[in-house]
Amino acid sequence: MSTILITGGSGFIGSHLIDRLIKDNHRIISLDNLITGRTSNLDHQKDNLNLKTINHDITEPIDIEEKIDYIFHMASPASPIDYLQIPKETLLTGSIGTKNMLDLAQKHSARLLLASTSEIYGDPLEHPQKETYFGNVNTIGPRSCYDEAKRFAEAITMAYHRTHKTNVVIARIFNTYGPRMRPNDGRVVPNFIIQSLKNEPVTINGDGTQTRSFCYIDDLVDGLTKLMFSEIQGEAVNLGNPEETTINDFAEKIKTLTNSASTTTYNDLPENDPIRRLPDITKAKQLLNWEPKTDIETGLSATIEHFKNVMNKTDK
Ligand SMILES: NC(=O)c1ccc[n+]([C@@H]2O[C@H](COP(=O)([O-])OP(=O)(O)OC[C@H]3O[C@@H](n4cnc5c(N)ncnc54)[C@H](O)[C@@H]3O)[C@@H](O)[C@H]2O)c1
Structure with a gap:
């Protein structure tokens, strides 16, 4: 049994990760200031003695008495609706917050996995994106805070690795979806599902020919745990689903799966919204023997069930 610290454990990905690690018999300490997370994501674990939750903003240093073996550093606002509202908090969590977690890792000789993102590739000029691609980011655009x-x-994580030999690894996570996404987090999966369930028009930004890839949460959690418990150090690895779909096709799929009578409306594309985003996961396949297994119909059906339950509860 290892002691694992997770930042952002009350969030969408963090809470699923906690479920998996508890199932695998680890002891978990979660640090979260609930800026975008919800305590309800961990309600089902609240009597579990192997989970300790601490309300803490990681931009403030923290000392943990127990010896920590691993740190999954997941905390960060992650949806455009969040980071456009709280850009300074987003920047400080990624910078000072990451520094504080690296200091903690160093002190405990713990291994740290940084949850990075495909957004570091910006509006990519290379498809699909390999880990070797440096990205195309507008440093003063609205999305630059994230x-x-x-x-x-990523840079400070590598600096600690090079300077202090801190044991680190970086997961570059691509779009992930599944139960416990927030209904109003502004991303296409909750938007399209809720609009379809309510038979309201499905709103697409741009003309819908832009592409995305969607990885189901269980597959991502598999990838994150495989990466953490691997020997890989001081490197970044893409984790995402390499199946590309246009937003138009994705909306149609959701309408079909929800038996919806929704029509489709088109809005302007937000500034700096990438036109294509697609992971090259050769590295994860070769080094971790990992690739997503859940097909889109299965993943979407589970997510639709989740949102049906959420809507039933809020209707009552
Ligand atoms: N969801 C995706 O598709 C996706 C894609 C790429 C990368 N990621 C990364 O994965 C991680 C988790 O994303 P998510 O979708 O679960 O987001 P989320 O908003 O559901 O979870 C993030 C959690 O971090 C907490 N948090 C934020 N700032 C904090 C701070 N200063 N101190 C303590 N806690 C803080 C929030 O309260 C929340 O519980 C993020 O680092 C995100 O950048 C997510």
């Missing part, structure tokens, strides 16, 4: 926070987070 993109540059994560680029800084």
Whole structure:
């Protein structure tokens, strides 16, 4: 049994990761200031003695008495609706927050996995994106608070590795979806599902020919745990689903799976919204023997069920 610290454990990905690690018999300490997370994501674990939750803003240093073996550093606002509202908090969490977690890792001789993002590739000029691609980011654009926070987070993580030999690894996570996404987090999966369930028009930004790839949460959690418990150090690895879909096709799929009568409306594309985003996961396949297994219909059906339950509860 290892003691694992997770930042952002009350968030979408963090809470699923906690479920998996508890199932695998680890002891978990979660640090979260609930700026975008929800305590309800961990309600089902609240009596579990192997989970300790601490309300803490990681931009403030923290000392943990127990010996920590691993740190999954997941904390950061992650949806455009969040980081456009709280750009300074996003930058400080990625920068000072990451520094504080690296200091903690160093003190405990713990291994740290940084949750980075495909957003570090910006509006990419290379498809699909390999880990060797340096990215195309507008440093003063509206999304820069997130993109540059994560680029800084990667850079300081590598600086600790090179200077102090801190044991680190970086996961570059691509779009992930599944139960516990927030209904109003502004991303296409909750938007399209809720609009379809309510038979309201499905709103697409741009003309819908832009592409995305969507990885189901269980597959991502598999990838994150495989990466953490691997020998890989001081490197970045893409984790995402390499199946590309246009936003138009994705909306149609959701309408079909929800038996919806929704029509489709088109809005302007937000500034600096990438036109294509697609992971090259050759490295993860070769080094971790990992690739997503959940097909889109299965993943979407589970997510649709989740949102049906959420809507039933809020209707009552
Ligand atoms: N969801 C995705 O598709 C996706 C894609 C790429 C990368 N990621 C990365 O994965 C991680 C988790 O994303 P998510 O989708 O679960 O987001 P989320 O908003 O659901 O979870 C983030 C959690 O971090 C907490 N947090 C934020 N700032 C904090 C701070 N200063 N101190 C303590 N806690 C803080 C929030 O309260 C929340 O619980 C993020 O680092 C994100 O950048 C997510």
